[in-house]
Amino acid sequence: MAPKRKAADGSQSSRASKRATPVPDVEDITSDDDYSDGDDAPESSNLKEVVDKFSLQSFSKKAQVDKTDPRFGYKDLSSLPLKLDHYNRPLWIEPLKGTITLESFSPLAPQAQDFLTTIAEPLSRPTHLHEYRLTGHSLYAAVSVGLKPQDIVEFLDRLSKTPLPESIRTFIIEFTKSYGKIKMVLRHNRYYVETTDPEMLQRLLKDEVIGPQRLDNTEGIIERAAPKMGGLVIPGTKDAAGVRETTQQEAMAARNETEEEGAAVNYGIDDVGEDDREEAITYSFEIPAAGVEVVKARCQSIGCPALEEYDFQGDTINPNLDMDLKPAARIRSYQEKSLSKMFGNGRAKSGIIVLPCGAGKTLVGITAAATIKKGTIVLCTSSMSVVQWRNEFLRWTTIDPGDIAIFTSDHKEKFKRSTGIIVSTYSMVSQTRARSYDAQKMMDWLQSREWGMMILDEVHVVPASMFRKVTSAIAAQSKLGLTATLLREDDKIKDLNFLIGPKLYEANWMELAAQGHIAKVQCAEVWCPMTTEFYSEYLRESSRKQALLYIMNPRKFQACQFLIDFHEKRGDKIIVFSDNVYALERYALKLNKAYIFGGTPQNERMRILENFQHNEQVNTIFLSKIGDTSLDLPEATCLIQISSHYGSRRQEAQRLGRILRAKRRNDEGFNAFFYSLVSKDTHEMVYSAKRQAFLIDQGYAFKVITHLQGIDNYEGLSYATPSERRELLQEVMLQNESSADVEQVNDDLFSMRTGKKGPAKKATAKRSAATLSGLAGGDDMAYIEYNKSRNKALKDKAGHHPLFKKMERDRQRRKKEREGAD
Numbered sequence: 001m002a003p004k005r006k007a008a009d010g011s012q013s014s015r016a017s018k019r020a021t022p023v024p025d026v027e028d029i030t031s032d033d034d035y036s037d038g039d040d041a042p043e044s045s046n047l048k049e050v051v052d053k054f055s056l057q058s059f060s061k062k063a064q065v066d067k068t069d070p071r072f073g074y075k076d077l078s079s080l081p082l083k084l085d086h087y088n089r090p091l092w093i094e095p096l097k098g099t100i101t102l103e104s105f106s107p108l109a110p111q112a113q114d115f116l117t118t119i120a121e122p123l124s125r126p127t128h129l130h131e132y133r134l135t136g137h138s139l140y141a142a143v144s145v146g147l148k149p150q151d152i153v154e155f156l157d158r159l160s161k162t163p164l165p166e167s168i169r170t171f172i173i174e175f176t177k178s179y180g181k182i183k184m185v186l187r188h189n190r191y192y193v194e195t196t197d198p199e200m201l202q203r204l205l206k207d208e209v210i211g212p213q214r215l216d217n218t219e220g221i222i223e224r225a226a227p228k229m230g231g232l233v234i235p236g237t238k239d240a241a242g243v244r245e246t247t248q249q250e251a252m253a254a255r256n257e258t259e260e261e262g263a264a265v266n267y268g269i270d271d272v273g274e275d276d277r278e279e280a281i282t283y284s285f286e287i288p289a290a291g292v293e294v295v296k297a298r299c300q301s302i303g304c305p306a307l308e309e310y311d312f313q314g315d316t317i318n319p320n321l322d323m324d325l326k327p328a329a330r331i332r333s334y335q336e337k338s339l340s341k342m343f344g345n346g347r348a349k350s351g352i353i354v355l356p357c358g359a360g361k362t363l364v365g366i367t368a369a370a371t372i373k374k375g376t377i378v379l380c381t382s383s384m385s386v387v388q389w390r391n392e393f394l395r396w397t398t399i400d401p402g403d404i405a406i407f408t409s410d411h412k413e414k415f416k417r418s419t420g421i422i423v424s425t426y427s428m429v430s431q432t433r434a435r436s437y438d439a440q441k442m443m444d445w446l447q448s449r450e451w452g453m454m455i456l457d458e459v460h461v462v463p464a465s466m467f468r469k470v471t472s473a474i475a476a477q478s479k480l481g482l483t484a485t486l487l488r489e490d491d492k493i494k495d496l497n498f499l500i501g502p503k504l505y506e507a508n509w510m511e512l513a514a515q516g517h518i519a520k521v522q523c524a525e526v527w528c529p530m531t532t533e534f535y536s537e538y539l540r541e542s543s544r545k546q547a548l549l550y551i552m553n554p555r556k557f558q559a560c561q562f563l564i565d566f567h568e569k570r571g572d573k574i575i576v577f578s579d580n581v582y583a584l585e586r587y588a589l590k591l592n593k594a595y596i597f598g599g600t601p602q603n604e605r606m607r608i609l610e611n612f613q614h615n616e617q618v619n620t621i622f623l624s625k626i627g628d629t630s631l632d633l634p635e636a637t638c639l640i641q642i643s644s645h646y647g648s649r650r651q652e653a654q655r656l657g658r659i660l661r662a663k664r665r666n667d668e669g670f671n672a673f674f675y676s677l678v679s680k681d682t683h684e685m686v687y688s689a690k691r692q693a694f695l696i697d698q699g700y701a702f703k704v705i706t707h708l709q710g711i712d713n714y715e716g717l718s719y720a721t722p723s724e725r726r727e728l729l730q731e732v733m734l735q736n737e738s739s740a741d742v743e744q745v746n747d748d749l750f751s752m753r754t755g756k757k758g759p760a761k762k763a764t765a766k767r768s769a770a771t772l773s774g775l776a777g778g779d780d781m782a783y784i785e786y787n788k789s790r791n792k793a794l795k796d797k798a799g800h801h802p803l804f805k806k807m808e809r810d811r812q813r814r815k816k817e818r819e820g821a822d
């Protein structure tokens, strides 16, 4: 049978080529032939060319074009001949971008998926087609877990529907050849550039940027035997001591099975061959701490990134920490996979691990620390997280409580023995203003030591400038960043790659949901038509006021009311999110629900959350954006979003994360619900589409609901009459433009510092003369006086609960103290 040509979208090539006006970026990139390396071309320029072509940056311009292209995602593979049995093979490999599309419905998909997450970066994983990209970092990670470049090429070729494009073959072979040749090594608190290749050493010393960085006062070029690699067992895995033997047969069986099915390549961490463990000689020269960033940047630009790897097994200088995972602790398969990427070659590679909210990033960090067994510093975003991290260390490991200490504004402890774990916050470590005597002493102590590892929690929220400060202030052999959403709207994510290390692993959200580790979620976008009065004002107003109009749209309010009622009756616990504080208060007061925003005092926040968790009468709470992260409420099963931060994909994913931990996630047929309410035909719809992009890439499908069934007959619906709606409109129009702004918050929901600093600034909602032109029925205007709010009701009830009684007593005591002080 003659091979048919088929485009990636499954259409026949003849059709595809007819339709295919060339995708703009394809024209920008030179043909395959340019990748083939002439033997006489100097390695560096040839490599650089290859690297440049495959670097994400080189595609960023193209990506801009793609985003606006209606055929976004279109791939033209018509130049590649199909193999005769292509239908048995699950991969489409794009020759120019290095993207790989996997047919996830293929019987070979599970093996292919495992292999692809080892060698490539996942880009998008909806139900039927998954997309990955080969990058330099992903290939390096693959090689470091024991895969040989030739094996990668062969396996890809075997799974591909077309012969492996020559450009891809060259990229893999060329890149892996030079990758890992340069390493940045920290020894005795001094930095060295290290290589095993004498030619590379000469090249570095002659380099106009790197050469001058070499310190003159050092012993010159240092020759030493490279440490042996491999043989590492991550605690908490099936290979850990005690469980290894019993599972060996199982592993053999699995391996045989894989081989039978054609997947002859192994990619476990134990597969480093004997040859790889042979001793080699390394050459290194010292550079100053201040030169580390310059040298790293230069190495990156010449196509040989300097890797930061920590040979902790061979580190005899820093004392060992007596800590293991407790025997009962078993890490999950995805946690093990992420760690095997970090420890693939027996050394600790710096980088970032991405796992969905609630999937157990803390245990991954703890297991990494228990693997290295050296002094570790953990940095978190709030003091509450600091306490949680310490507790989790005590829960999962055998660490002596005296070996783990906290450094916050309230606690400045050191560990008792020669090494241990310090948990602190980014702000404590990066602070530049004058410190208290104790804090300065503590900081000097942290800086005088060499740390085995720095764990950076929630890396996505911390500005790059702060990272720069912490990474330069603290000397750590390796860095592990943890996050659920490696996303920043400001495109600063590459800074993280540079300051911490590459993304090492990104879990598949859908797979984790299917296995019951996180909840399954039904996502829906509810379209709420604007009422005529609101829409005509919307068309007239400035963009800030427009936002207030689409958030306060009475139909949206009604949808919110209806959904709350519907889900409360089903027994759900509901969180309603609003970035806009004015709307948050208006909705919550009207619906008689409790709400929390930046200005809510800490004790009131705790009281509301306690009630939400334990009081059957309190099934819905309203939260401003302070609840986006860190909030751990496993009772919540439904989210309703009424206003959000423009097109922020990160916020959308973080909010979804609030229900992924749902306690009931393993109940049969359980589903959590995530509703986004958007006002139809307004800017909100554009933002909403942008916000969903990340979650759609993770495989979530957003259903569009244009009409909520049953809402028309719902009794007690607010703003049901024109006069009520006019009244609301008048009130909205009287608001200052700043009422439309999203809340500015500097703390998170549980930050203990909030109470001390006083409430965060409340978004102002001054009444001022605003245009009422075009408003009919001005006579209806009324100042609404709110009666007792739900927050206050909870406060009154609070008196009955011992916890609330204590809170109340504390509040009274502080009040008296303040009055005394006055």
Ligand SMILES: Nc1ncnc2c1ncn2[C@@H]1O[C@H](COP(=O)(O)OP(=O)(O)OP(=O)(O)O)[C@@H](O)[C@H]1O
Residues within 6 Å of the ligand: 330, 331, 332, 335, 355, 356, 357, 358, 359, 360, 361, 362, 363, 484, 630, 657
């Ligand atoms: N291997 C495991 N075995 C048993 N429980 C686990 C395991 N891994 C994680 N957990 C539990 O799962 C829950 C969520 O873990 P954790 O708080 O670390 O999640 P997270 O990924 O940090 O979430 P977030 O991003 O929301 O902070 C915790 O109760 C934790 O104890």
